[in-house]
Amino acid sequence: RNEPPMVFHWFPWIGSTVTYGMDPYKFFFANKKKHGDVFTFVLLGRKMTVCLDTKGNNFILNGKVKDLNAEEIYNPLTGPVFGRDVVYDCPNAKLMEQKKFVKFGLTSEALRSYVELITHEVQDFVKRHKAFKGQKGTFNVPNVMAELTIYTASRSLQGEEVRNMFDSRFAALFHDLDLGFSPLNFQLSWFPLPHNRKRDNAHNAMVQIYSEIVRKRRAGEVKRGNSQDMVWHLMECTYKDGTPVPDHEIAGIMIALLMAGQHSSASTISWVILRLATKPEIVEELLAEQKRVLGEDLPPFTNEDLTKLSLHAQVVKETLRLHSPIHSIMRKVKQPLVVEGTNYIIPTSHTLMSSPGVSARMDEHFPNPSVWDPHRWDALNFEDDDEKVDYGFGIISKGGKSPYLPFGAGRHRCVGEQFAYVQLQTILAEFIREFKIRNPGGSTDIVDTDYTSLFTKPLSPAVVEWERRGA
Ligand code: HEM
Numbered sequence: 001r002n003e004p005p006m007v008f009h010w011f012p013w014i015g016s017t018v019t020y021g022m023d024p025y026k027f028f029f030a031n032k033k034k035h036g037d038v039f040t041f042v043l044l045g046r047k048m049t050v051c052l053d054t055k056g057n058n059f060i061l062n063g064k065v066k067d068l069n070a071e072e073i074y075n076p077l078t079g080p081v082f083g084r085d086v087v088y089d090c091p092n093a094k095l096m097e098q099k100k101f102v103k104f105g106l107t108s109e110a111l112r113s114y115v116e117l118i119t120h121e122v123q124d125f126v127k128r129h130k131a132f133k134g135q136k137g138t139f140n141v142p143n144v145m146a147e148l149t150i151y152t153a154s155r156s157l158q159g160e161e162v163r164n165m166f167d168s169r170f171a172a173l174f175h176d177l178d179l180g181f182s183p184l185n186f187q188l189s190w191f192p193l194p195h196n197r198k199r200d201n202a203h204n205a206m207v208q209i210y211s212e213i214v215r216k217r218r219a220g221e222v223k224r225g226n227s228q229d230m231v232w233h234l235m236e237c238t239y240k241d242g243t244p245v246p247d248h249e250i251a252g253i254m255i256a257l258l259m260a261g262q263h264s265s266a267s268t269i270s271w272v273i274l275r276l277a278t279k280p281e282i283v284e285e286l287l288a289e290q291k292r293v294l295g296e297d298l299p300p301f302t303n304e305d306l307t308k309l310s311l312h313a314q315v316v317k318e319t320l321r322l323h324s325p326i327h328s329i330m331r332k333v334k335q336p337l338v339v340e341g342t343n344y345i346i347p348t349s350h351t352l353m354s355s356p357g358v359s360a361r362m363d364e365h366f367p368n369p370s371v372w373d374p375h376r377w378d379a380l381n382f383e384d385d386d387e388k389v390d391y392g393f394g395i396i397s398k399g400g401k402s403p404y405l406p407f408g409a410g411r412h413r414c415v416g417e418q419f420a421y422v423q424l425q426t427i428l429a430e431f432i433r434e435f436k437i438r439n440p441g442g443s444t445d446i447v448d449t450d451y452t453s454l455f456t457k458p459l460s461p462a463v464v465e466w467e468r469r470g471a
Contacts, residue, residue: 007041017044060354086252086279096392105233159229176202209249263455359403
């Protein structure tokens with residue numbers, strides 16, 4: 001058996017770092033054409049073996065824990081941000097339990113309360129934000145949507161105390177902690193660079209804040225009322241061996257949810273708005289859907305109503321097909337692996353790389369793949385006949401044959417999908433009630449993607465025109 005073909009490069013160590021880093025999809029498709037679905041390239045001195053299309057996705061994402069390992073790759077970067085004993089700073093079995101806590105905390109009761117809180121937050125935001133003064137204007141979508149995303153997530157999932165701190169101290173801490181998410185930190189996270197020092201200070205301050213929230217709640221100084229936030233839920237969770245979740249782990253899990261959710265949701269809602277601005281007729285179709293399903297007078301909606309707004313869901317779904325915020329998923333190879341159906345063997349010195357965004361852009365799976373068309377999902381579904389599995393955090397679809405996996409698959413699959421949909425659909429539904437949007441000059445162009453950060457996002461500035469309805 002042979003190792004997979006190696007992508008040609010002029011310089012050792014640097015390898016294909018620059019071409020991959022500038023546009024990973026262009027790089028993947030060019031090499032897929034040359035070498036097929038399995039090939040190796042050099043990224044900052046590491047040998048990365050890419051496995052593409054549905055078989056490649058399944059091979060990596062549903063791999064066994066004894067064969068593949070995520071924490072060895074991710075923890076150097078995430079460890080100092082999330083903290084001790086959570087996510088990748090603990091054995092996989094413990095992460096599975098932590099994911100179960102989170103998933104089981106997102107009950108329908110919790111989601112129902114979040115819809116109400118997020119709606120209010122969007123209404124307050126468009127009233128007070130300087131970008132929305134007057135009857136019409138323009139706004140820089142990525143910046144404004146990042147702000148709105150963090151307010152809505154903190155008010156709902158993170159709880160009232162965190163939301164109230166966001167207007168002052170917490171926003172700066174979040175910014176500093178986020179410096180730790182620089183891709184450079186896969187290699188340099190321990191290095192005493194100024195941004196890493198700021199990260200560590202911000203982490204310590206945040207742990208203190210969450211611990212204080214927990215202390216006050218346990219002491220009865222803050223009453224629960226009907227609050228459904230994740231902190232209350234984690235305070236009640238216990239591991240299988242009977243230990244409750246210690247305070248520093250509650251803090252770590254909450255920080256992880258904040259970071260994972262913020263970047264992915266902010267990027268996605270930004271692309272939703274930017275895509276809609278290229279097709280304003282879909283915005284009107286969305287409003288018509290709301291009137292048809294909820295009533296002409298557009299009453300406040302509930303989580304159950306959201307599930308009936310199918311075009312709203314399809315807009316998010318189609319946006320995630322072309323703009324999944326995570327373009328590369330990595331795993332360390334723990335023992336030599338044969339790629340099923342090929343002659344290739346992958347040695348333990350390699351890192352595996354999966355990119356479900358590639359199958360999502362292949363015309364074999366999605367005709368005219370580069371066209372953003374929410375209606376392509378009118379009669380398309382990959383989930384119904386999918387095998388179901390349980391990796392320890394509840395039953396999920398295996399996704400073994402699906403070309404559409406923006407939330408990943410297998411034991412590391414996202415547990416925030418439901419929350420993300422609730423958040424994104426609520427923001428979308430509320431936003432288009434307030435505004436019409438379109439590109440300046442009615443252009444149908446879409447801005448390029450910024451691939452330099454860990455989560456991809458639209459290049460800023462990306463400006464859209466808004467006009468208040470009924471103006
Ligand atoms: C894992 C995507 C929102 C929490 C993942 C993974 C993907 C993903 C692709 C798998 C990573 C891997 O296999 O290495 C997304 C997208 C989102 C989103 C596209 C929004 C549009 C969220 C939100 C939260 C969240 C809102 C928190 C509330 C997590 C967690 C994991 C995860 C805890 C598990 C990590 C692991 O097991 O290794 N997400 N995510 N995500 N996500 Fe999300």
